[in-house]
Amino acid sequence: MESPIFIGVVDSEEINSSHWTDNKIGGSPVFSSKAVFREQFNCSSCSQSTAFVFQISCPVDNTTNDRVLYFFACVNQKCSKKEYSVFRVLTEHMQQKQSKAKANENLFEDAWGISNDDKNGNDKNGNLNDDFDRCLSLNENEKPEEKNTFFKSYYISVFEEPHKEWKINQNEKKNLENLAKACLEEQNVQGEGYEKQYTNAFREDAINYHFYKRLRRCPEQIIRYDWAGQPLLSSADAEPKAEPCPECGAARVFELQLMPALISILCRAKLPHITSPIDLDFETILVYSCVNNCNSKAGVTTHKEQSIVFKERFKDDKVVETSN
Template sequence: MASRAEELTLVGLCDVEIDSKRHTCSFLTNKVGGLPDWSPVTSRRSPRCGRCGAPLAHVVQVYCPLEASRYHRNLHVFACTGAECSGRSDCWKVLRSQCLEEAAAVGRTSSRPDPAQEAPPSATDWCDTADDWGVMEEEEEEGWGGGVKKDRQVPEEAAAPETEAAGEVDVSSQLQDLRLVDSQEEEEEVPVLRAFFISVVDESDLCGEEDDEDLRHAQRLLREYERREGVAVGELEDRGGGGGGGEEEKYEKTRARHGDAVFSRFMKKISLCPQQILRYCRGGRPLFVSEPPAGVAATACGSCGGTRTFELQLMPALVSLLRRTDGGGGGEAELEFGTVLVYTCRNSCWTSGAAVEEFCSVQTDPDQQLFR
């Protein structure tokens, strides 16, 4: 399995808030917050913080199948909302789950018989032509991102395969909503963050999508930054290495007054769309907010021992959206970070229904006020 050969960067933008009474979500949905939507054959998991042991909140769900693959594929990002755990990589977890297209079709047919529901799209379609990470179950409404979303209509499969494996999938899907919890989980309620759909656009199309107000806002941010730091961001050139994955990057030697040319490059790159909450470019080059530690992507896959590659990162604009549904924390954002970089198994290994833990690295934001 492999991703697209060319380096295509997709940008995620916050869309309408999810209303459980009006909207239906599944593992095909891309969203912020809420509870994770697992595929019909994936065992549910409730990860805990590596530092304090508290249940982690679900931060982002991304549907991201690979080109020429028979698998549906998801990434779920979780984080600890504890004040002492903010900004620590060991307080975040990333779980990857996969599901064969055939198994997903059987599971959805048996557990969700509503004829109005759409069948899962082919995992190969997303890589070739689509610019969206999910299928909307509702008709497009005003304020849903305009022309960004493009729904895909795929015919429902006629019948489920009559095999022993299909029978097993049928049982697992029917039991999907059943969950055994221990006494500790009952005492410690899992924090749930407000849920939003994610709209997706190709970064190369941002100039066409950006309206005048957003562009003026980006220009004001850049002018403020240049005045404070005594540097013209437009004069800083990106001389980073062209390789992806774990290759070390060479950055521009020109230093801003605060000595952080890496952050200057970060600001320049996102200036066209400072409201982006997520960047996706599997096999591409991450956008660091500060100098990365040596060997940040050198960790081996915990499942197959193979190498990992960069896949996506969470952006500072996401921070303001991460608030509890129950009003806990006084309405303040639950998490603080500059960027969260996610690295996944290059081979996307998969052997069972248990989600595979991947690697993430958290960088704190040196200038959080720029994004508020």
């Protein structure tokens, strides 16, 4: 039996400060006390501050390490590379985990491995969670990374991918069309020409057609998660090649990918003080991470993983870029 594929969609807006294990897009990144890597926030090409896009909690083994992925994007229009960066952050638990094997079996039972504790720091019995309280006390003096805050913050809701296409009503269809139109206007793309070019692309590339047909199972999905699984490729030309982990030499495996709807969401969620257009250009971004979830260097908790960017192909070939 194949393991389920999990997809993430935008949920409610973040009102109060998040815990560092919350899944969310936009706002400011929230770190545990040991996850400090602010010097890595700038684009390696243009040196400008990158925009914080999302963070997700996703433990994948039986160790006592918590594991969070953070994704940043360069939105500088003048940047030639527009780097997309993903960081894997490991944080040692303050207390030993109980029933490790059982926890691993139920890994994705609740939002990519988040425990059943609620967002107020209470466990399932209503008692204050010690880990949560201790983490807050360690972080209460940290200032938000405002320079990386480009978007309003929303929580991410996670569920298994539906087996059939969603039947959307007219109001939902109109909302999706408005999101797409807003993003096209943001990028100065003419809607009619855009649609014609996609029609031609579908004729030439059956994989691209399958990609968008599969998205119809949940058009609102922004993240697709399948640890050590197979990505949903967007083109017959797509041949992702994962490079070995530079720290331990182990293979990297596919973990998740960013989906086209994310661009529309971020265009609409841009904060008022961000006056320049948000320049995001991808059809999908694949993220590969160390299969060993290594933490090879003493005192190092932050590890840059590999992101492979596939851009939309109209008349030109798809452009593939990789960042490690």
